[in-house]
Amino acid sequence: MCRRKCRKRFVVASQSTACHQHQLTTQTDLRGQLRLNEPMARHVSWRAGGCAAQAYFPADLQDFIAFMVRLRHDEPLLMVGLGSNLLVRDGGYQGTAIFMHGVRRGLSELRLEADGSIYAEAGVASPKLARFAANHQRAQAEFFAGIPGTVGGALAMNAGCYGGETWNFVERVLMINRQGEKVLRTPKDFTIGYRHVGLNAATDEIFAAAWFRFPDDTNNTARSRIKELLKRRIAQQPLQLPNAGSVFRNPAGDHAARLIEAAGLKGTWMGQAQVSEKHANFIVNPEGKASASAIEMLIARIGASVQEKFGVALVPEVRIVGDAVVEESTEVSAKK
Ligand SMILES: Cc1cc2nc3c(=O)[nH]c(=O)nc-3n(C[C@H](O)[C@H](O)[C@H](O)COP(=O)(O)OP(=O)(O)OC[C@H]3O[C@@H](n4cnc5c(N)ncnc54)[C@H](O)[C@@H]3O)c2cc1C
Numbered sequence: 001m002c003r004r005k006c007r008k009r010f011v012v013a014s015q016s017t018a019c020h021q022h023q024l025t026t027q028t029d030l031r032g033q034l035r036l037n038e039p040m041a042r043h044v045s046w047r048a049g050g051c052a053a054q055a056y057f058p059a060d061l062q063d064f065i066a067f068m069v070r071l072r073h074d075e076p077l078l079m080v081g082l083g084s085n086l087l088v089r090d091g092g093y094q095g096t097a098i099f100m101h102g103v104r105r106g107l108s109e110l111r112l113e114a115d116g117s118i119y120a121e122a123g124v125a126s127p128k129l130a131r132f133a134a135n136h137q138r139a140q141a142e143f144f145a146g147i148p149g150t151v152g153g154a155l156a157m158n159a160g161c162y163g164g165e166t167w168n169f170v171e172r173v174l175m176i177n178r179q180g181e182k183v184l185r186t187p188k189d190f191t192i193g194y195r196h197v198g199l200n201a202a203t204d205e206i207f208a209a210a211w212f213r214f215p216d217d218t219n220n221t222a223r224s225r226i227k228e229l230l231k232r233r234i235a236q237q238p239l240q241l242p243n244a245g246s247v248f249r250n251p252a253g254d255h256a257a258r259l260i261e262a263a264g265l266k267g268t269w270m271g272q273a274q275v276s277e278k279h280a281n282f283i284v285n286p287e288g289k290a291s292a293s294a295i296e297m298l299i300a301r302i303g304a305s306v307q308e309k310f311g312v313a314l315v316p317e318v319r320i321v322g323d324a325v326v327e328e329s330t331e332v333s334a335k336k
Contacts, residue, residue, distance in 0.1 A: 019051035019092070030066055031059035033103060040092075043099065044083030045148065046285050047242040048273075049292040050092035050322055052078065057103045061121060061208060064098070064107060068206075069180035071096065077178075078321060079206055081150030082125065085157060085244055090292045091323030098206075100152045101125070107152070107208060112136050117171055121209040122152030126159070129212070134222035138214035140164060145226040146233045148245075155207040157317075158197045162229055167192045169212045175205035182208075195249050195317050238276045241284040247299055248281055248314040256306075256314055257281035263305045270298035296320060 019039040038055035041047050058064035071077075076095025080086065100107045100123035107123035110132055118138070120129050126144040129151060133141035143164030147154060154166040155173060167187060175183040183205060191198045199205060233239065248256035260266070260280035268275045271294030276282035283298055303314050 030070070031063045032067065033057040037092075038097065040080075040083070040088040040097070043080060043097075044086050044088065044244070045242060046083075046087055046244045046283075046290070046292075046295060047288045048285055048290050048295060049088040050090045050325075052088065052093045052095070052097035054096040055099065056096060057099045058106060059102070060105050061107050061109070064100075064208065065176060065180045065182070067098070067180075068176055068178065071178075073178045077204075077206075079152065079156070081122070081153030081156075082148060084147075084149040085153060085318050087244065087292050087295060087318060087320045089296070089320065089322035090325040093322040099123075101150055109209070113211065117211040117213045119209060119211050120151045122150060122155070122207050124151045125149070126151060126154050130226055133212075133214050134217065134226060137217045137220070137222075139217035139219075139222050140169065141212070141214045142222055142225040142229055146229050151210060152207045155210055156197060157195055158192055159195075162232075167197065169214055171211045171213045173207055173211075174209040176208045177203060177205045236279060238278040238282055238284050241276070241286050242288055243276065243282045243284045244318050246281045247283050247302070247316060247318055249317045251312050251314065254312070255281075259306045259310055259312055259314070260302055263302075263309045265302055265305060268298070268301070270294045270301060273298045275302065291325075292320075292322075293324060296324075 019037045035055045037051045037053065039051050040049045056067050058067055078093055078095060078097040080097050080099050082101055102108065102123055107121035109121045110124045110128065111119050113119055118133060126147040126149050130141050130145035143160060143162050146161060147159050149159060153159065158165055158167050160166060170187055172184055172186045175185055177183055189200055191200060246256065250256050257280040260275065265275050266280045267277050272285065272287060272290035273294040274284050274286060275298065276284045283295055299316055306312055306314050
C-alpha cells in the first residue's frame with residue numbers, strides 16, 4: 001500500500017475540501033477495492049460531508065481480516081455500515097474508512113444455524129435481517145425492518161425502536177481486532193445501554209458478525225407487523241429527504257422531538273440544513289447541498305436552545321467524525 005503517497009495527496013485534498021478521487025488496485029492477496037479520497041457524502045444518508053483519505057471495500061470476511069493484518073495498527077479507522085447515523089466533517093477523515101456493506105459482496109453472510117440462532121455478518125442490512133427472521137418463523141425482529149443501517153451499525157449503536165433493541169437478541173458476537181484476529185464475545189463482555197455499547201476490556205475491536213436468537217413466531221404475525229411498522233414510519237418521518245434519523249437521544253421520561261418542537265425550532269434553517277417540519281428530531285438536507293458544518297451547527301443550535309428554554313441537555317445520537325472546515329457565511333434563520 002503506498003501509504004506515504006496517499007497521505008500526501010490527502011493533505012492537498014483536505015486543504016481544498018474537494019475529494020480528488022483515486023482508485024488503487026489492491027495487492028494480489030486482497031480481493032476488495034481500495035480507493036483514495038473517497039467522498040463520504042456518497043455513503044452517508046445525510047448526503048453531506050468530506051472525504052475519507054483511504055477507503056477499503058472488503059470482498060468478504062476473510063478479505064476484511066487480510067486487510068486488517070496489513071493495516072498499520074495505529075492507522076485511524078472508521079467503520080462504515082450504511083452511514084445512516086454518521087457524518088464526516090467537511091475537512092474529511094484522515095484515516096481509513098472500511099465499508100462493511102461493500103460494493104460487491106461485503107460481509108453479507110446471513111444464515112439459520114442448526115441450533116436455531118441466526119448468524120448475520122456486519123454488512124447485512126437490518127431490514128434484510130428482519131425479513132429473514134420473519135420468513136424463518138421468528139418473532140420480535142420486526143423492529144429491524146425500519147432501521148436503514150447494517151447489523152454492524154445496529155450492534156455498535158444498540159439500535160432499536162418500537163420496544164425492540166438489538167442487544168436484547170444477541171447471543172454472541174464475532175469481533176476482529178487490530179491484528180486481524182477473531183475474538184468471540186458474549187453480551188456480558190459489554191456495557192450495554194440506550195443507544196450505547198461499550199466493550200468492557202480496553203481493546204480496539206470491530207463487530208464482524210453476530211448470532212441472534214429470536215423467539216418462535218407462534219402466531220405467524222411477524223410479516224404483517226413489519227408492514228404495519230413501516231407504514232407508521234412513512235407517516236411520521238421525512239423519509240423522502242436525506243436525513244440521519246433521530247439526531248438526539250430521548251432524555252429520560254421525555255422525547256427530544258417534543259422539546260425541540262416546543263422550543264419553536266421546527267423548520268429552522270442553518271445554511272442548507274433544516275430541522276424537519278415533519279419530525280422535529282430529524283435534520284434534513286432537502287436539496288442535497290448542506291455542508292456537514294451547517295448540519296453540525298444546527299445540532300449545536302438546537303442543543304443550546306433546548307438547554308436554555310427547558311434546562312435539558314440533549315445528547316446527540318448521530319456520530320460525527322473528521323476535521324472541520326470553518327464556514328463563515330452560514331447563519332441560522334427561520335427561512336432558507
Ligand atoms: C430514516 C432513519 C430512521 C432511523 N431510525 C432509527 C431507529 O428507529 N432506531 C435506531 O436505533 N436508529 C435509527 N436510525 C439510525 C441508524 O439507522 C442506526 O443507528 C443504524 O443502526 C446505523 O447503522 P449503519 O450501518 O448505518 O451505521 P453507520 O451510520 O455506518 O455507523 C454508525 C456508527 O457505528 C459504527 N459502526 C458501523 N459498523 C460498525 C462495525 N461493524 N463495527 C464497529 N462499529 C461500527 C460507525 O463507526 C459509527 O460510529 C435511523 C436512521 C435513519 C436515516
